[in-house]
Amino acid sequence: MSNNMSGEASDEPYAAGPTAGLEGRDLEDRPEARTILESRDLSVFYGEEQALQSIDMEIPEKRVTAMIGPSGCGKSTYLRCINRMNDLIDVARVEGEMLFNGKDVYDDDVDPVALRRRIGMVFQQPNPFPKSIYDNVAYGLRLQDNTENLDEKVENALKKAALWDEVKDRLDESGLDLSGGQQQRLCIARAIAVDPEVVLMDEPASALDPVATSQIEDLIAEMAEEYTVVIVTHNMQQAARISDKTAVFLTGGELVEFDDTDKVFENPESDRVEDYITGKFG
Numbered sequence: 613m614s615n616n617m618s619g620e621a622s623d624e625p626y627a628a629g630p631t632a633g634l635e636g637r638d639l640e641d642r643p644e645a646r647t648i649l650e651s652r653d654l655s656v657f658y659g660e661e662q663a664l665q666s667i668d669m670e671i672p673e674k675r676v677t678a679m680i681g682p683s684g685c686g687k688s689t690y691l692r693c694i695n696r697m698n699d700l701i702d703v704a705r706v707e708g709e710m711l712f713n714g715k716d717v718y719d720d721d722v723d724p725v726a727l728r729r730r731i732g733m734v735f736q737q738p739n740p741f742p743k744s745i746y747d748n749v750a751y752g753l754r755l756q757d758n759t760e761n762l763d764e765k766v767e768n769a770l771k772k773a774a775l776w777d778e779v780k781d782r783l784d785e786s787g788l789d790l791s792g793g794q795q796q797r798l799c800i801a802r803a804i805a806v807d808p809e810v811v812l813m814d815e816p817a818s819a820l821d822p823v824a825t826s827q828i829e830d831l832i833a834e835m836a837e838e839y840t841v842v843i844v845t846h847n848m849q850q851a852a853r854i855s856d857k858t859a860v861f862l863t864g865g866e867l868v869e870f871d872d873t874d875k876v877f878e879n880p881e882s883d884r885v886e887d888y889i890t891g892k893f894g
């Protein structure tokens with residue numbers, strides 16, 4: 613795995629520097645990305661209540677895809693379909709397909725635990741384990757018996773999560789003693805340590821202060837060099853800054869628009885999306 617997320621200079625045209633993402637992302641010069649995730653006619657019900665209405669969407673590999681929309685429109689529900697976290701909700705029922713590299717994650721022969729190793733998740737509230745910083749990052753690797761050169765793997769993950777310099781001298785201290793923003797970067801390090809293909813993030817910065825938020829935003833832009841990132845955010849400026857593609861869900865669980873982020877924000881097809889983006893309704 614390359615280590616170009618640690619802030620070293622690089623000749624790569626899209627190597628992300630410290631302010632990557634803040635100037636908006638530019639798809640123009642990059643080759644077309646292949647589709648890594650595709651939902652087809654995906655509907656989700658909680659008991660009688662339908663939370664997502666027949667969603668078709670193709671999510672490109674190694675890009676940042678943002679999901680925006682008012683509260684209750686189904687953003688978290690969609691995210692949880694991708695790595696079958698909805699399995700953990702008794703009343704949830706999924707219809708249709710969610711293809712990951714062409715294979716339906718809901719097929720009988722898919723092991724959800726193995727799936728979640730390839731599709732990691734970061735939540736709104738940073739949730740480090742009550743363990744040392746080192747053990748948090750090593751956790752998934754140890755579960756996989758993937759402990760050869762463990763120190764190096766832990767260091768790499770912390771570097772990619774832009775946390776190494778702040779914690780390298782205190783790796784045996786508890787993850788819970790870090791600041792909120794550091795805890796969230798620790799959770800990102802924990803998620804990427806096992807080298808997943810996709811990282812799902814549900815409002816990863818909404819519990820953080822502006823400085824920590826901006827660090828997370830920079831990090832997400834850099835992560836897309838190696839991973840596919842799907843992020844739910846309430847913050848439209850954040851979606852505009854860091855994503856390549858934006859999906860707009862509206863009340864009732866309808867996907868109303870899905871396109872390049874610039875297009876969605878500058879010239880949306882749907883009047884309802886325009887109203888939502890310009891704040892006419894929320």
Ligand SMILES: Nc1ncnc2c1ncn2[C@@H]1O[C@H](COP(=O)(O)OP(=O)(O)OP(=O)(O)O)[C@@H](O)[C@H]1O
Nearest residue numbers: 658663681682683684685686687688689690701703
């Ligand atoms: N565990 C659950 N049991 C029953 N209904 C649920 C459950 N989780 C979500 N819902 C319902 O499904 C719909 C979509 O919820 P979801 O959490 O996906 O929305 P969201 O877009 O993530 O909202 P928010 O921005 O507030 O996080 C809502 O009507 C919600 O009440």
Ligand SMILES: [Mg+2]
Nearest residue numbers: 687688689844
């Ligand atoms: Mg949500």
